[in-house]
Amino acid sequence: MIRGSRSIQIIGAGHNGLVCAAYLARAGHQVTVFEASSQVGGAAITREFAPGFKVSAAAHLVYMLDPGIEKELDLASHGLEYARTGLQTISLSEAGDHVRFNGDDVDGVSEGDREAMREYRRKMQHFAGIIGGLHNRVPARLGTTDRPDLLELARLAFNIRRLGKNDMREFLRIAGINIYDVLQELFENDALKGALGLDGTLGTMLGTRSNNSVFCALHRYSNGGRYQLPKGGMGTVSNALANAARAFGAEIHTARPVNRILMDFDRATGVELQSGEQIEADLVVSGADPKTTFLKLLGAQNLEAGFAHKISNIRTRGNVAKLHLALGSVPDFTGLDPALSAERLVIAPSLQYVEQAFNHAKYGEHSRRPVMEISIPTLDDPGLAPAGKHVLSANVQWAPRELKGGWSAAHEAFTESVMNTLERFAPGICSQVMHRELLTPQDIESEFRIEGGHWHHAELALDQSMMMRPVPGTAQYKTPVDGLWICGAGCHPGGGVMGSAGRNAARAIIERSGT
């Protein structure tokens, strides 16, 4: 045991919990992780959904994982391998006039749109760089005179100013507005606009015409925006993280759900497991979402009222359903070269279509013609299904967590809407289906223990970002309760399987937890 080493418990072996565990263990602390599920990974897992068919059960593509974490924890040596990297995006059209793009390279549009794409990409990459540059930094506290906080604020201001006059003006103009307006200014092609607009809304309760949708797209592009398919599904990423953490000495216990956080007078002192076992530690770090951490595991009675109120008001309305299909053969998308079926396929044929799909969600209904982000991983990674068979994995929007009339009544009807939508783009797909599974946000909430079933644990929006994430007063991963820290996606910089929240939390604990 090194000097200053402390016993630290981490609640939840989601990817952020694992990253945090790895870095804390690497720094010499005695780290114990308690995971409720029987496998590590949280919402980044691979599991069987039909006999012989495996799928990434929630997150299904890697596009935000921090390259620094990959390198520092040497995930490759711990088993992380990609079946393919640099997936293209194909915006499907019913008629077969698909638009294909990857970076600046765009196919199926006019010369004007090609030029517009170059300008759009340049701008968005530039702005996303500002957001990305903040990922690995502990946000500044507001209203303090502490030097590190003031320096951090100055750094943010400097980075925005450094964009130059025109780009700074443009950044300030678009960062808070909606992506619909921005795309309409630049592009002609409906399918291209639809797919780019979708990037501003995926995983959130936002339509393309909602404020913050540009910010959401920037978040998505902030680590380069390259789509990668891990070999063996998302579980491979989590297993590699767990292996890294174990290699540094962390203990990881699965199937040991935490019941509550223990308090002694005014300090968190450990956890009580569902088995009733109470285990003490110097520090407790929660990777669970803020509402679960503070209102369920700790309890509002252990918090000051203003803080508890802020936590209860975090927007956590999940909106994405997850579709898993076991297919007898590769689906045939109208007009699509079969070789391209393995790319990232999106059903978002126009901004109008996306917005109309969102309209239902505003009123507590599911979309009648949903938007989708589809991956058929078995084309690159055949091990996920029996020989010759395939798996289709899709994020489907919008499926609000709080559905009018409840999900049990609507589950079947929504699944039919989803299948009918797919059938229009890939005629015959329904007859290829051997098994299907549709996880509503309610299912995601209960399977992955995420309040609201929200990808990001807390809506990704400017008012819930940086020093305001999850709420002011706990954005530095330290909570108002001594001995309790948080490290999940509800913290800066958010979710999307990036791991930065976990690493920042570990850094903050190492630097600021005192004695």
Added chain:
Amino acid sequence: MRTVHYHSREHYRDKVFPGPFYSRQKALNVNREWSRWYDYLSVPAYSCSTTEYFAGRNACAVFDLTPMTKHRIGGPDALPFLNRLVTRDVARIKPGRVGYAVWCNDEGQVIDDGTIFHLREGDYRLCSQEHQIDWLMINALGFDVTIVEDTHDVAGLAVQGPTSCAVLKRMGLAGVENITPFGIDFFDFEGTELTVSRTGYTGDLGYELWIDPGHAEILWDRVFEAGELHNIRPMGSDALEMLRIEAGFILAAEDFMPAMQTVRPSHTRSPFELGLGWLVDFNKPLFNGRKALLTEKENGSRYALVKLDIEDNKPANHSYVFDMKEKNIGWVTSAMWSPSAKKNIALATVEAPHGKVGEEMQVEIYYQRELKWSRIMARAKVVKDAFWDPPRRRQTPPADY
């Protein structure tokens, strides 16, 4: 009983309405002047505020406190709820007792002060100066409590002054003299329950009577019948204001800004800055503002609320306070010539580190005589105790005056 229908389209027409004692107040209100106290009409002075003040100090004065915001708090978690809400230890307020309390936001800044009545085991009444229901509901998250604002369902009548106990005894409230300061008792009265607490806002012997509004008028009549020989008088809010300043009691929105109504962060006050540190109990593991107040206790406060004994006899209303080197260090929030203490008194806010008991200061007093303005710099001294604190306030049973 009259209920406010906030959802009615016509609510603004009867936003301020006569209280349950209105018919009696109207008959006695010689001045025909009314003021507004939240939802109710209130009387500033029935005839002469000085006479009413003296009734409160030398005989018996009756004040309608129905408009004061009242809440009923119950349920299994009522005690932990209140203990997290206020800074003092509510477990020490036993059934049948009343406690003065102050509550803060997370930043340790005072939202309001008030009294907690522990009526019966686990059944509390919280009285506050300001409307608090929003804050109470926010506080209810995670607690199994029932919270009702019942301002309109409870009529309140303060009976204050040296002869108040004799009046209540003559009224037939057997044993009322045995109620100790901050005690509560219940009496059968005209087929309903009359709650009597030995509390008040005058710093003197006095009681507060609580009853359902339907029995308000008969209660008033009985009190005044019994009080005839004890020189009973109705009292308006102007006289009460004098009584409470003499007693050294602070008033929200006058001596401090309630945190919820304050825009500028430096204009709020902590309990320490209001001289209410004795209400802060750090032995409780948690209450709203605890962390911030611990930090303040360590690093020091920004302000102090002081009682000033001022030379000269001109009331120091709205005056600036200076140190002996003429440096501006604060301002007066409440002031008066105290007829009972025979002193020129004031409550003032001064910047730290000023405000130690015995410290000498100066007060700049502007006063007017037949329209002509004059100004004096009067010497003042910080005093520790209330300007009026007679032994009869604590005596049980009180002497028969």
